[in-house]
Amino acid sequence: MSQVLFDYTRQDASGGSCTAHAWAKVPEPLSPSERTQWKERAAALLKQHGAVLVAHYYVDGDLQDLALETGGIVADSLEMARFGRDHAAKTLVVAGVRFMGESAKILSPDKRVLMPDLDATCSLDLGCPPDQFAAFCDAHPDRTVVVYANTSAAVKARADWMVTSSCALQIVNHLKERGEKILWAPDRHLGRYIQEQTGADMLAWHGECIVHDEFKGLELDLLRKDHPDAKVLVHPESPASVVAQADVVGSTTQILNAVLKSDAKTFIIATDNGLMHRMRQLAPGKTLLEAPTAGRSATCKSCAHCPWMAMNGLRGVVHALETGDGEIHVEEGIRAKAQGCIERMLDFTAKNAAALAQPAFVKNIGPA
Numbered sequence: 317m318s319q320v321l322f323d324y325t326r327q328d329a330s331g332g333s334c335t336a337h338a339w340a341k342v343p344e345p346l347s348p349s350e351r352t353q354w355k356e357r358a359a360a361l362l363k364q365h366g367a368v369l370v371a372h373y374y375v376d377g378d379l380q381d382l383a384l385e386t387g388g389i390v391a392d393s394l395e396m397a398r399f400g401r402d403h404a405a406k407t408l409v410v411a412g413v414r415f416m417g418e419s420a421k422i423l424s425p426d427k428r429v430l431m432p433d434l435d436a437t438c439s440l441d442l443g444c445p446p447d448q449f450a451a452f453c454d455a456h457p458d459r460t461v462v463v464y465a466n467t468s469a470a471v472k473a474r475a476d477w478m479v480t481s482s483c484a485l486q487i488v489n490h491l492k493e494r495g496e497k498i499l500w501a502p503d504r505h506l507g508r509y510i511q512e513q514t515g516a517d518m519l520a521w522h523g524e525c526i527v528h529d530e531f532k533g534l535e536l537d538l539l540r541k542d543h544p545d546a547k548v549l550v551h552p553e554s555p556a557s558v559v560a561q562a563d564v565v566g567s568t569t570q571i572l573n574a575v576l577k578s579d580a581k582t583f584i585i586a587t588d589n590g591l592m593h594r595m596r597q598l599a600p601g602k603t604l605l606e607a608p609t610a611g612r613s614a615t616c617k618s619c620a621h622c623p624w625m626a627m628n629g630l631r632g633v634v635h636a637l638e639t640g641d642g643e644i645h646v647e648e649g650i651r652a653k654a655q656g657c658i659e660r661m662l663d664f665t666a667k668n669a670a671a672l673a674q675p676a677f678v679k680n681i682g683p684a
């Protein structure tokens with residue numbers, strides 16, 4: 317697969333890590349009584365505003381619980397987009413990162429979309445500036461443009477298809493069978509994995525998720541030796557050396573389902589450790605180990621947890637609903653253009669639901 321080299325700056329103006337600003341905005345932990353109070357206040361406000369909470373698996377456990385207790389959802393970005401579009405609520409509170417709020421607004425322009433903190437972004441989004449991406453597309457007009465969900469509305473406005481990790485493999489395969497050549501952006505690891513699995517002709521942008529990029533193949537190999545019966549479940553945003561050791565490669569939902577369906581007792585999970593909250597609730601008898609991010613090349617910008625996801629908290633939900641701060645706006649010209657690539661994905665996934673429920677790659681992990 318050809319790759320275009322692009323790197324966003326990993327340092328801020330003061331020379332600090334690109335994630336320092338996000339970590340500085342992560343809310344202080346709440347005491348048990350404070351958590352109860354803020355949760356009750358947030359639940360009352362959701363009801364008062366006729367709003368629904370749409371939360372990603374990687375956000376704070378209290379927010380995940382609040383979403384489920386108040387008729388909302390905890391899901392991956394594919395299901396978040398679908399749920400927000402189809403729900404009758406006039407206000408969506410999206411707990412996740414900015415591109416998720418933008419996708420909700422793109423699909424539901426008449427709804428008010430609020431987020432706990434509009435500064436919550438994503439290294440993949442930051443690493444794919446719309447003007448440079450547009451020039452990349454202009455240079456390759458013969459290619460079908462496929463972008464990952466983790467991009468800005470302006471980047472989606474240039475795309476033919478949006479995909480998530482739940483459906484990227486199937487959609488690229490579908491395009492390959494139609495004889496189309498693909499321009500892929502922005503995650504280089506996911507792009508490489510999909511190209512290897514499909515054999516499609518892909519020209520790829522060079523971005524990465526700072527969380528998954530830090531999983532270490534060598535240290536994972538050592539951990540597997542300590543736990544020889546453990547099954548290894550890997551998100552495809554991870555490096556090739558980690559994916560190569562996987563029993564299952566899949567999206568967050570597909571990883572969760574693999575744990576629930578397998579008769580194995582121990583799992584090593586290579587994705588953001590926010591997923592552990594829901595996994596522990598649904599699979600209480602299983603041993604869940606985090607894949608290692610440590611080692612000689614570790615930078616620990618993330619330590620397996622996304623700082624931008626961690627910016628979401630109960631107080632942010634309350635503040636957004638009480639003040640209207642954190643409302644997502646997408647310029648109408650961009651929104652209308654971006655809508656097509658998301659709707660195309662949702663139509664495809666609705667028609668291929670059974671195939672998409674399966675992880676992209678499974679070795680024998682028991683009766684999964």
Ligand code: SF4
Pocket residue numbers: 374413437438439440466525526527528588622623624625
């Ligand atoms: S976990 Fe990675 S892909 Fe997800 S929002 Fe954070 S930086 Fe982006």
